[in-house]
Amino acid sequence: MLNVKRVVLRSRPGKDGLPVPENFRVEELMKSPELKEGQVLVRTLFLSVDPYMRCRMNDDTGADYLLPWRLGEVVDGGGVGVVEASKNQALSVGITVTSFSWPWQTYNVMDGSLLQEVDPEMVDGHLSHVLGAVGMPGLTALLGVREKGHVTPGSHQTMVISGAAGACGSIAGQIGRLDGCERVVGICGSEQKCQALVTELGFTAGINYKKGDISSALREHCPAGIDIYFDNVGGPISDAVISQMNPGGHVILCGQISQYNKDVPYPPPLSEDTQKALCHKNITRERFVVLNYIEKHAEGLVQLSRWVKTGQIKVLETVVNGIENMGEAFCSMMTGGNIGKQVVKITD
Ligand code: NDP
Helix, strand or coil: CEEEEEEEECCCCCCCCCCCHHHEEEEEEEECCCCCCCEEEEEEEEEECCCCHHHHCCCCCCCCCCCCCCECCECEEEEEEEEEEECCCCCCCCCEEEEEEEECECEEEEEHHHCEEECHHHHCCCHHHHHCCCCHHHHHHHHHHHHHCCCCCCCCCEEEEECCCEHHHHHHHHHHHHHCCCEEEEEECCHHHHHHHHHCCCCCEEEECCCCCHHHHHHHHCCCCEEEEEECCCHHHHHHHHHCEEEEEEEEECCCHHHCCCCCCCCCCCCHHHHHHHHHCCCEEEECCHHHHHHHHHHHHHHHHHHHHCCCCCCCEEEEECHHHHHHHHHHHHCCCCCEEEEEECCC
């Protein structure tokens, strides 16, 4: 018998409510892990908390590719772990595996079809990076910039990133720099984060949106206007950025986290002034969804792995310990408690 700890959804915050750790409940039980043909027993090493999970806390997620979490049932998301027992010929004991639908449990019996094998070499043994820089957030940054950013080396472009110190933003800005932008300016929520962007990640400047006037800081740090905007947050921050964009610029519509606790459709409606600015200046603003580029993921992961291994991309991470703290970690990430990717370490 195995002692298993798991996290279930206890209550919903409501469409307009702030999520709180008490929306989750930790349970402990004894389980006998009986495997059927094709299944494996996995021990969880790291679990991811991500902004899209806020939608899964509603009874209607608003997106056809996301199912709501069910009350009283085990929550799931990105995870990485190790195979401890196997009745699946393709997945042998001891290998590392990952999945987008990893139940928040210390041990899981999972169908092999839900798992992908991970080569620990790809992340130099840092297995949490499978959930961050060399995983879905890294791919979001890479493919978002490459598919929607129109970076042209040598053309002195300025890129602005909101949510710049988070999992996707911190990588997107570094890719903008590597791909040839002349200035890469990040907007984020603290002085400490601004400092990390510049000193650790090589951004040109960091702007703390919680202090001072964003518009004047943007004018100071983007003297030639803004050509590319990697938008993670939406709302008034994005209105301020778009108002200073150059004609023919490009908005990479990655996410709108500032609106996720509101009952609005995705993408949320824009202010009239911002709509006019986009139209008059012929700025593209196409929705980007990383899952729409599955065929580019394998190659993208190889590129990200190479950049991280050679030190061209630096990885920032905030690690919390223990499955008991999943709810805390999720709520902290939603309110800016993380620098870089927020992960939770479950077992050694
Ligand atoms: P992050 O690691 O960036 O964490 C979220 C961050 O959002 C917080 O750290 C906080 O940083 C910031 N934030 C929270 N509330 C606000 C607010 N009201 N205004 C401004 N900033 C806020 O998360 P991810 O990198 O995982 O995700 C970033 C964005 O990318 C999200 O919008 C997410 O939905 C989107 N996404 C989109 C994907 C796609 O395929 N399109 C795939 C993955 C993610 P701070 O201290 O700076 O406020």
